[in-house]
Amino acid sequence: MLSLYLNNFRCFAGEQTIPVRRLTLLIGENSTGKTSFLAAARIAEKLWTTPDHPDFNEEPFKLGAFDELANYRGGRAGRSESFGIGATHPSTRGKHGIDTRTQKATFTNTNGRPTFNCVEYSSENYSVVFTRSDNNRVAAVINVQSPKLNIQVKKTINFTNDYYFFRYAIMEILRDPELRTEGESHLDQINDLLLFSHYSEPYATAPIRTQPERTYEALTDAARPQGEHVPMILSQIYGHKEWESLREPLEKFAQASGLFDQISVKRLGRSEGSPFQIQVKINGPARNLMDVGYGVSQVLPLIVDLLRDTNRELFLVQQPEVHLHPRAQAELGSFFASLVKTRRKQIIVETHSDYLIDRIRTCVREEFIKSTDVLFLYFERQKGTILIHPITLDVSGNFQSVPESFRGFFMEEEKRNLGI
Amino acid sequence: MCIIIDANVAHTFGDPIHEDAVPILKWLLKPRCSAMLVVGGSLTDELYKSGEPIRRLLKTLYQAGRLRTIKAELLQIEQQKVMKLLKADGLEEKMNDPHIIALAKASGSRLLFSRDHQSHLHSVFTDRKYLQPPDKVYQTKKHTRLLRSAPKCSPSK
Structure with missing residues (x-):
């Protein structure tokens, strides 16, 4: 993902890219909208991966009904009648020279639920806009920048708000005989632009991970935001090739963080479906996950999910630092930096940890990762809305374009501490 | 708006804070202000070794994006240029702070808090041959007005 588009979504008033x-x-x-931003990022990504009606209450982001989703300005402005979410992606897999693709969806209120009102797909030269009219029919307009061309597709489709509606709508539109005549030379590019399922499902973690258990049953391994699946995953791969490729970086992180030295799975029966325990070694014999610090069980699901060699590209992480000592918080910074450097991952992290932030800046200064791979988004409450300030790093790890209000509390606090 | 703090005045930020350091502290810690402190190379080490109060100040400013660190490699290049000029003026042996002039050149900072009257630092700093435009030296709280007119750092890459 290159950028996220928000329009009157929750606390974000107006259009922002x-x-x-x-x-x-x-x-x-x-309460400055960081979690709403993560939720929007997941919805925007899923607009690409599944042309399904997005679930605004999928774990871990319970966003509520339309009234909680549309921006409320109060006073005369009241609540916005619609809101929009979208994203721009690089189109490295495009066959027809399209550099970036943007998809924006606008939602309106239908019986308290948000429903698609308009969906726009665009690249640098093409845009296709589907709009739902009052009579619930969906029409499409195709615009070509160069050479200038505007095609109003005559065929309209009854809006059903169903699974794969837009895939169906796209297929219908591409079959339109007039489009085949008028826009024939652009059909391949339009087809390329509208192709779905180019991106993998994003993965979002909950701010608090599940509690550890002394003994686990071999139940589900489906990914869950609180990480309930991770012990099962560890049990499944234990002793196999994947375990070896996971164990080394996992133990490397754990040792650098001071969390544990080694990790293993102890089966309580002979079959693969037998109950099992997760054990870790810290300066001595193996101990049950229950009997070591809470921080270990909190960070383990996150590290395992990020390290596993899955097709997931986008990770949305909420406060990974919870229950961790500053040493481990700082090490998380190095861990994220190494993932960005060595694996095909994009990570968006909501954090309050100065140790994590400082370490990432150090990684840039020490040239472990490029400054151009890192961005800080500073969320600021201002006059009833939220402003998002992008802050970049220079090659020395210095913040650039810092708004004057940035960390005002800390400056005031330091002045008070100094008594000046 | 940025400033360089010479290691010889680092103790003035200690406990108790010297009255000459108070305007600088207030200025650097003022919310909704773009005041910055510039450090780099051996000066960073000198300041960090000058005690807990200045270390804490450096950390607060760093986390607020108000500590501009100049890379050692860049400072090295600037310092070599300064050394050439000092040599031509016969000041090579007398001036032991070429790294501070190099820091001003690399960062664009033109304000220095220093009380080093012995080593020609002040005269070199205010000499157009070395710094264009020349630097100004804050020495006591009487120079508080210099804080208001301090130029911004040059943009970093």
């Missing part, structure tokens, strides 16, 4: 990079850190006070 916010850049994101391989490693993006969301920072700012509580």
Whole structure:
């Protein structure tokens, strides 16, 4: 993802296009919209991966009904009648020279639920806009920048708000005989632009991970935001080739963080479906996950999910630092930096940890990762809305374009501490 | 708006804070202000070794994006140029702070807090031959007005 588009979504008034990079850190006070941003990023990504009606209450982001989703300005402005979410992606897999693709969806209120009102797909030269009219029919307009061409597709389709509606609509539109005549030379590019399923499903973690258990049953391994699946995954791969490729970087992180030295799975029966325990070694014999610090079980699901060699590209992480000592918080910074450097991952992290932030800046200064791979988004509450300030790093790890209000509390606090 | 703090005045930020350091502290810690402190190379080490109060100040400013660190490699290049000029003026042996002039050149900072009257630092700093435009030296709280007119750092890459 290159940028996220928000229009009157929750606390974000008006239209905003916010850049994101391989490693993006969301920072700012509580209730400034960082989690809403992560939720929007997932919805925007899923608009590409599944042309399904997005679920605004999928774990871990419970966003509510239309009234909680549309921006409320109060006073005369009241609540916005619609809201929009979208994203721009690089189109490295495009066959017809399209550099970036943008998809924006606008939602309106239908019986308290948000429903598609308009969906726009665009690249540098093409845009296709589907709009739902009052009589619930969907029409499409195709625009070509160069050479200038505007095609109003005559065929309209009854809007069903169903699974794969837009895939169906796209197929119908591409079959339109007039389009085949008028826009024939552009059909391949339009087809390329509208192709779905180019991106993998994003993965979002909950701010609090599940509690550890002394003994696990071999149940589900389906990915869950609180990481309930991770012990099962570890049990499944234990002793196999994948375990070896996971164990080394996992233990490397754990040792550098001071969390544990070694990790293993102890089966309580002979079959693969037997109950099992997760054990870790810290300066001595193996101990049950329950009997070591809470931080270990909190960070383990995150590290395992990020390290596993899955097709997931986008990770949305909420406060990975919870229950961790500053040493481990700082090490998380190095861990994220190494993932960005060595694997095909994009990570957006909501954090309050100065140790994590400082370490990432150090990684840039020490040239471990490029400054252009890192972006900080500072969320600021201002006059009833939220402003998002992108802050970049220079090659020395210095913040650039810092708004004057940035970390005002800390400056005031330091002055008070100094008594000046 | 940025400033360089010479290691010889680092103790003035300690406990108790010297009255000459108070305007600088207030200025650097003022919310909604773009004041910055510039450090780099051996000066960073000198300041960090000058005690807990200045270390804490450096950390607060760093995290607020108000500490501009200049890379050692860049400073090295600038310092070599300064050394050439000092040699031509016969000041090579007398001036032991070429790294501070190099820091001003590399960062664009033109304000220095220093009380080093012995080593020609002040005269070199205010000499157009070395710095264009020349630097200004804050020595006591009487120079508080210099903080208001301090130029911004040059943009970093």
